[in-house]
Amino acid sequence: MSQLTIEERNARVRQESAFVQPLLGSIEETIVGQGDMVRKILVGLLADGHLLLEGVPGLAKTLAVKTVAQAIHAVFHRIQFTPDLLPADLTGTLIFDPKQGGFTPKFGPVFTQILLADEINRAPAKVQSALLEAMQERQVTIGDTTYPLEGLFWVLATQNPIEQEGTYPLPEAQMDRFLLKIRVGYPSPEEEGRILERMGGEPPAPPKPVVSVEALLAARHSVNGIYLDERIRRYIVDLVHATREPERFGLDLRPLIQYGASPRATLALARGSRAVSFLEGRAYVTPDDVKALAPDVFRHRILLTYEAEAEGVPVDEVTRRILARVEVP
Secondary structure (H helix, E strand, C coil), X not given: CXXXXXXXXXXXXXXXXXXXXXXXXXXXXXXXXXXHHHHHHHHHHHCCXXXXXXXXXXXXXXXXXXXXXXXXXXXEEEEECCCCCCHHHHHEEEEEEXXXXXXXXXXXXXXXXXXXXXXXXXXXXXXXXXXXXXXXXCEEEECCEEEECCCCCEEEEEECCCCXXXXXXXXXXXXXXXXXXXXXXXXXXXXXXXXXXXXXXXXXXXCCCCEEHHHHHHHHHHHHCXXXXXXXXXXXXXXXXXXXXXXXXXXXXXXXXXXXXXXXHXXXXXXXXXXXXXXXXXXXXXXXXXXXXXXXXXXXXXXXXXXHHHHCCCHHHHHHHHHHHCCCC
């Protein structure tokens, strides 16, 4: 850490995060409720991590992503994933140019700053592989040439539960590339009443952009500088290792866990917790920041056994037991 006092560091973070409240206000002019989802979308934006939003149709997943994109001065593309989608529909292809006597690239919608992959689990495996290269390597290969995806490249994907008709499970390797898997639930009766009141007449105007891409990239740099104490680092590592070796921590979870979380979970917890601290205007990470994000980090990285599924034990319950058992610094 620098020689600044904690009060001075907090003041600097509050100044650097001053755009957060106007951004939230702009989003809330369109989105009613779903505050937890919106907040975690901002966590992913600040932590430079792709997000997966899961929920039944009609819960404003697509609207939330579109609204966040509209509140940012950024290029936004939306792709509706369908069973007949081809990789070229995503990445682009080579077009023959008779004037030049050769092929020239026609770039697809993945060449953008914010990409919404709507109902991602309705597309076949080849399309998922094409998106995986863009998400992980931040590059796209068309023909024999590889093109980088520079600057702000952020993927937000929505999916219906796997049990829904016409969906495909995403490959584990691709799931691991998402920073968080956010479960989107139903609104409360009060929120649903406000939705009816707001949407019953003229549709609300799109939100006005309140933050630039340059400001977001600067904020990401600031998030990387949030202080992560050594005890918090050990706590994050212990949580992840508890998913792999639960018996070390006195947990009887071995019959329920087939595969524990990967090292990407460790990195995701650290990056995401720093982003949570930034949103709170703090210059340091607390154990509560880590615990708040652990379910969303582990939800798609812990693979349960058939025994867990037969007993009806969800992955969030496994995470809850781990959080209750691992010693908090």
